[in-house]
Amino acid sequence: MLKYLLSRVVATIPVVIGVTVVTFVVMHIAAGSYVPGLDLNPNLKPEDEEAIKRYLGLDRPWPEQYLTWIGGVIHGDFGRSMIDGSLVSRHIGDRLPATLELTVTAILLGVLISIPLGVTGALRRGSKLDHALTAMSVGGFAIPGFWLGLMLILFFSVQLQAWGLPFLPSGGVMTPGTGGGDLLDRIVHLIMPATVLSFVYLSIWSRFTRSSMLEVLAQDYVRTARAKGMSERRVVYLHALRNAVIPLVTLVGLELPSLVAGGLIVEVVFSWPGIGKLLYERAIQTDYSTVLGITTFAALLVVAGNLLADFLYAFLDPRIRYA
Amino acid sequence: MPGPLLGVHDLKTQFFTPEGVVKAVDGVSFELNAGETLGIVGESGSGKSVTAMSIMRLISPPGRIVEGRVLYDGRDLATLSESEMQGIRGESIAMIFQDPMTSLNPVFKVGWQVGEPLMLHRGESKAKAFASAVSVLAKVGIPSPGDRARDYPHHFSGGMRQRAMIAMGLTTTPKVLIADEPTTALDVTIQAQILELLRTVNREFGTATILITHNLGVVAGMCERVMVMYAGKVVESGPTEDVFAHPTHPYTWSLLRSIPRLDAERHEPLKPIEGLPPDLIDLPSGCAFHPRCPFAIEKCSRDVPPLNRVGDAQLAACWVTQSGTELPHA
Amino acid sequence: MIDPIAVEAPQVPAQPVPAHVGRSYWRAAFSRLRRNRIGMASGALLLFFVLVALTAPLIAGFITHTNYSSQDLTNTFASPLSPGHLLGTDDLGRDTLTRLLFGAQVSMGIGFLAVFVSLAIGAAVGLVAGYYGGLIDGLLMRFVDVILAIPSIFLFILMSILFKPSTVTLALIIASVGWGSIARLVRGEVLSVRTRDFMVATRALGASDARLIIRHLLPNVLHVLIVFGSLYLGSVILTEAALDFLGLGINPPIPSWGNMLTNSETFFFHSRWLVLWPGVTIFLAVLAANLFGNAVRDAFDPRLR
Numbered sequence: 026m027l028k029y030l031l032s033r034v035v036a037t038i039p040v041v042i043g044v045t046v047v048t049f050v051v052m053h054i055a056a057g058s059y060v061p062g063l064d065l066n067p068n069l070k071p072e073d074e075e076a077i078k079r080y081l082g083l084d085r086p087w088p089e090q091y092l093t094w095i096g097g098v099i100h101g102d103f104g105r106s107m108i109d110g111s112l113v114s115r116h117i118g119d120r121l122p123a124t125l126e127l128t129v130t131a132i133l134l135g136v137l138i139s140i141p142l143g144v145t146g147a148l149r150r151g152s153k154l155d156h157a158l159t160a161m162s163v164g165g166f167a168i169p170g171f172w173l174g175l176m177l178i179l180f181f182s183v184q185l186q187a188w189g190l191p192f193l194p195s196g197g198v199m200t201p202g203t204g205g206g207d208l209l210d211r212i213v214h215l216i217m218p219a220t221v222l223s224f225v226y227l228s229i230w231s232r233f234t235r236s237s238m239l240e241v242l243a244q245d246y247v248r249t250a251r252a253k254g255m256s257e258r259r260v261v262y263l264h265a266l267r268n269a270v271i272p273l274v275t276l277v278g279l280e281l282p283s284l285v286a287g288g289l290i291v292e293v294v295f296s297w298p299g300i301g302k303l304l305y306e307r308a309i310q311t312d313y314s315t316v317l318g319i320t321t322f323a324a325l326l327v328v329a330g331n332l333l334a335d336f337l338y339a340f341l342d343p344r345i346r347y348a
Numbered sequence: 349m350p351g352p353l354l355g356v357h358d359l360k361t362q363f364f365t366p367e368g369v370v371k372a373v374d375g376v377s378f379e380l381n382a383g384e385t386l387g388i389v390g391e392s393g394s395g396k397s398v399t400a401m402s403i404m405r406l407i408s409p410p411g412r413i414v415e416g417r418v419l420y421d422g423r424d425l426a427t428l429s430e431s432e433m434q435g436i437r438g439e440s441i442a443m444i445f446q447d448p449m450t451s452l453n454p455v456f457k458v459g460w461q462v463g464e465p466l467m468l469h470r471g472e473s474k475a476k477a478f479a480s481a482v483s484v485l486a487k488v489g490i491p492s493p494g495d496r497a498r499d500y501p502h503h504f505s506g507g508m509r510q511r512a513m514i515a516m517g518l519t520t521t522p523k524v525l526i527a528d529e530p531t532t533a534l535d536v537t538i539q540a541q542i543l544e545l546l547r548t549v550n551r552e553f554g555t556a557t558i559l560i561t562h563n564l565g566v567v568a569g570m571c572e573r574v575m576v577m578y579a580g581k582v583v584e585s586g587p588t589e590d591v592f593a594h595p596t597h598p599y600t601w602s603l604l605r606s607i608p609r610l611d612a613e614r615h616e617p618l619k620p621i622e623g624l625p626p627d628l629i630d631l632p633s634g635c636a637f638h639p640r641c642p643f644a645i646e647k648c649s650r651d652v653p654p655l656n657r658v659g660d661a662q663l664a665a666c667w668v669t670q671s672g673t674e675l676p677h678a
Numbered sequence: 679m680i681d682p683i684a685v686e687a688p689q690v691p692a693q694p695v696p697a698h699v700g701r702s703y704w705r706a707a708f709s710r711l712r713r714n715r716i717g718m719a720s721g722a723l724l725l726f727f728v729l730v731a732l733t734a735p736l737i738a739g740f741i742t743h744t745n746y747s748s749q750d751l752t753n754t755f756a757s758p759l760s761p762g763h764l765l766g767t768d769d770l771g772r773d774t775l776t777r778l779l780f781g782a783q784v785s786m787g788i789g790f791l792a793v794f795v796s797l798a799i800g801a802a803v804g805l806v807a808g809y810y811g812g813l814i815d816g817l818l819m820r821f822v823d824v825i826l827a828i829p830s831i832f833l834f835i836l837m838s839i840l841f842k843p844s845t846v847t848l849a850l851i852i853a854s855v856g857w858g859s860i861a862r863l864v865r866g867e868v869l870s871v872r873t874r875d876f877m878v879a880t881r882a883l884g885a886s887d888a889r890l891i892i893r894h895l896l897p898n899v900l901h902v903l904i905v906f907g908s909l910y911l912g913s914v915i916l917t918e919a920a921l922d923f924l925g926l927g928i929n930p931p932i933p934s935w936g937n938m939l940t941n942s943e944t945f946f947f948h949s950r951w952l953v954l955w956p957g958v959t960i961f962l963a964v965l966a967a968n969l970f971g972n973a974v975r976d977a978f979d980p981r982l983r
Contacts, residue, residue: 043824051836163972167965169916171923172939172957179953183946195943245450251406252445253465253516254437257430267455286831290920305924308835316836324828331827343455343500 026339026346033335037328044324045095052094052317053087098325103318108310113318116303123198124299128288130215131222132277139227140273143234144266147242158231165228170287174221174294181217193217196296218295222287226280233276237269244268271341278334282327352379353556354403354441354524359416359426361395361402368629372398372411374580377655380524383554387571387588389561389603393625395580396560400526402426404443405433420524439469442517446529448509452501459485459497462516469520477519484515488545507538514545518553525549526558531566543570564603568592573661576600579626579636582655586662596664598641601675635667643668643675707901710977717973723966731786734779744773747931755949766951768938774952777933778959784922784934785963788849789915795853796860796910797903803857804864805891805899808872819865825858831920838926848927852914860906867899901978908971912964919960935960 097104103113146155178195185192194200194214199207241247242265250264251257289301296302300319307315339345357377363370373395380386388396401407403418405425418425420441425433437443442465445451453461462485463477472480478497485493488511501509510530517525527546531539547570550557559571567574567588574592575585576599584597595601602621623640626632632639638648647667655663656670669675711717730737738745750771758766758774765774807818825833837851871877872895880894921927922936930937938956945952 039820040823040827043820044827047824047828051840054840163968164961164965167912167916167961167968169919169923169936169957169960169964171920172953172960175939175942175953176957178943179946179950245445245447246453248406249445249451249513249516250453252404252437252443253468254434254439255464255468256434264453264456268453271455282827282829286829289829289831289835290924293924304832304835308839308926311839313836313839316832316839320828320832320836323832324824327827327829341455344502347500347503 026348029339029345029348030336033332037332040328041325042095044321044328045098046091048317048321048324049091049094052314098321103322104314106307106312106315108307108312108315113315113322116315117300117319117322120298120300120303123297124285124288124292124301126198126215127218127222127291127297127299128284130219131226131288132284134219135223135226135230136273136277138223139230139234140266140270142227142231144238144261144269146231146235147238148261150239158235162228162232165224168224170221170225171290171294173224174217174291177217177221178294198298218291218297221294222284222291225287226284229280230273230276234269234273237272238265241265241269271338274334274338274341278331278338281330281334282324285323285327353382353384353420354380355417355419356399356403357417357419359399359402359418360414361398361407361411362414363411365410365629370628371580371631372628373402374631376416376577376580376582378575378582378585380556380558382523383550383556384573385550385557385559385571387559387561387567387574388577389564389567389574390577391562391625393579393628394577396577397528398580399577400443400528400558400560403526404437404441405430406437406443435469438465438517438522439520440522441524441526442520442522443526443528444510444513444517444530447533448506448513449533451513452504452509454501456500457497458499458501458504458512461501462497462512462519465516465520480519481515484519485512488512488515488518488549489541490515506534507541510534510538510542511545514542514549518549518555521553521555523556524558525555526560528560529562530559532561532563539566546570564592564607576603579631580628581636581665582663583637583666584662584664585655586659590659590662594659594662595675596658596662596669597637597666598643598668598675599637600664602640602642635665643673703901707977711973714973714976716969717977720966720969720973723962724970727782727963727966728786728790730779731782734783737779738776744776748772755945755952757949758951765955766949768952769945769948772933774938774955777938778935778955781933781935781938781956781959782963784845784928784932785915785918785960787845788852788918788928789911789967791846791849792852792856792914792918793907793911795850796856797907798857799853800857800860801864801896801899801903803861805868805895807861808865808868809887809891809895815865818861822858822861825855830855830917834917834921835924835926838921843927845928848918848921852917856910856914860903860910863902863906864899867902868895871895871898905971905975905978908974909968910971912967912971915960915964915967935963 094104101114103117105112106116142158146158149155181193182195183192193216196214198211198214200210200214242261247260247265250260285301288299289305291297292299292302293305300323304316304319304323307319356379359373359376360371361373363372376395376399378386388399390396398407398411402413403425405413405428407413413426416426420436425436428436452458459478459481460474463472463474463479463481466472466477466480467474482493482497485497490496490508490511496504496508501512504512514527514530525546530546531542534542543566546557546559549555557571559567561567571588573586574588576583576591576597578599584591584595584600591600592604595604599621602619605619606621608618621640626636626639632649634647634649634651635641635644635653638644641648645668651667653665653667653670655665658664658669664670750767752771754767754769754771756763756767756771758764760766763773763775765778767773768777803818803822807815833855834851837854838848841847841851843851877890877894880890885894918927919934919936919939922929922934923939925937925940928934928937935956939953942953
């Protein structure tokens, strides 16, 4: 297993390098250098500009600039804002917990609901229930996430409030002033955004679990299990499911980029103070460097997430774990 | 003398497919006595596996046992509830399957899987079942069973996996062991070992064994009695020696004849059975074998021959031999 | 935004197609497609949207008699079925139905364009990578890995602030990321077809690389492109609508289904309908595209049901 894990880690290195190269190149195209904004300050005299450039190493050849950039990234420095020179990494640090809270909750929600739905679909294959679940999947996949968010806010925040009923907050991580300590308050704020984010994945993952389950149920070892005289329940939930969820882990890993992307939309709709919303805010202000820094970070987050999925997969499948 | 351990009476299992009703098992009857070894021989599609699965009640839709009785220990297995049947499967009647490479669950340790029947049927704890599994693994000839039990199936070779499967079937010392083509997927040298193991098991544990195969050589080496199946019916049965020496059904006769012989002349052509196995949805009229039978008479295409006594303990379903005609030497 | 390949990858051709994709294969696939009623119905719905997109100005001229930008501040937030406005009006008194019609132009136009460009680039990269193998393959696929690691919407946002998007540039922006999955798929297919006998034989006859790739490999991977393309369309429409919604895609006054929902929270109290119509339309279009895509996939690979 160690060999497998090591090879997975090593495989990420080219991707990490590639990401930093791409962002570096885009940065140059966009703003002339990776510390942009210098040209924008009208008060800057040409000599000073030269001095600053020399100080920051901007007169060095590109490869050297790139090394500085990647060096920074390795140390957690993702550049500075063009608007106010603030450190991108500090912004990320402030906002990351909120994004993680949302994404992790959405993944858990998605997985916990998809598995039973998928298993039910597989066990009752061809039944009305199965067809209904498949139809819901196909439908769910077609609903625009941002619209779903809007509609939920429209009903659960606005309409319920209008009727004088208890309602859900329309945005934010917590009610202002509570300091984040009230768990119930946080959960209440988390429900809608997490539901919207996990919604699309429910469709995909439940169908996937269903087909994975069907495949496993057709395997010889399931027949062996039945021949041993155990209840069908044990066959399905112990012998079959344990095998069927392994590919799901890989799938969730593959969907990580898309989850982070979807998270951005949800963060904007629900005013969720995460890195997605941060990127959006800064994009509106054409703060290229912050946008790029966050993008780089997000890509690395995805790579890390994939690695985590690989680890989990190795852990779950004895064929990898004890090769 | 005590009655037979297992009695199958006119068993009929059918599959209801969009193309039609497949009569996989069409009126099969036989008995199995305690400690006996019975071989069931036939081509693919003859109904031998389905017969075994029917006994175990492992037939799933679109298949169904439509008729017949399977008597074991005074009860009709065909009418038991599913949970009652679960008590019998793996406990009194065990079954092992053809492909050992895929018949073990890849995510559980071998020792745990082998010991699972004890956990299920004897309520043993995981640790105790595991320990029992280790001793059974030793009995089936797996070296260092204590270590190997902690391994996962992908660490085992094909032959070892099949031994583990056999061990799994034996942990509860069942009265009946059904082995469905246990050696077909194995190398020839391993085949011999596995068959030897099954022989030993039968001798030492007294487990009645039903060995399903398409290989006549396997039957010859292993089974006291043999039952030949064709198109869902039993066409001949009896003590192996007798049936092989004096086949009384044209199908058995053709099978034996088709085996290439080392002492045959070099230029002698092989003698295959002409024609193709029948379509189980649309069986030929009368005797299902008549289109391919070198001895068929007119009656064969009209009426289905019943099983008739043709020797001391030998039965055959053939109009031609029933009337006393003897088949030429195979 | 949603990467269909992550869903469909386990299902899209796991086994290679018959040795040489001949005419009978296509004919069989098309007849299977024709027989799929849901598939045909959704295909018809999709076609309907395309036709609406193509004839929007005509429809506006003859049926609704308004333009998408003509405002009527005396008649804002009109309800559906009010005179002259079948689906009501928005905050500036613009007719919702007309705006939806023109929005179809944006969605369908960008959708199809982005899909075609993605397929073209992806196919080219996949063919080259799969055919040549070795270093070229390694480099190209690493590059694809990098592209796919970056969350697409982040890239889209970045690019849309770099290049102010028009309809065409937005399509190109979306395509510039989407080709990655296709390239991987095509490459996989090429790898399995490359070693077939007919390839070796044609090579032995002296065919050049280019000829082999274009005349022999491409036809055999075409089915992969068709299946993926039909499944990808829905995803593109959703992504494009999301970008418009964020204000980083097509902006008013050109209406798009996405930008009709921008800042619509502020309309809640005035008209619920404004939030409803564009979303429903997007949903129907994407649903049609997805169902049709499923039907195409089932038609070309019936094993994978």
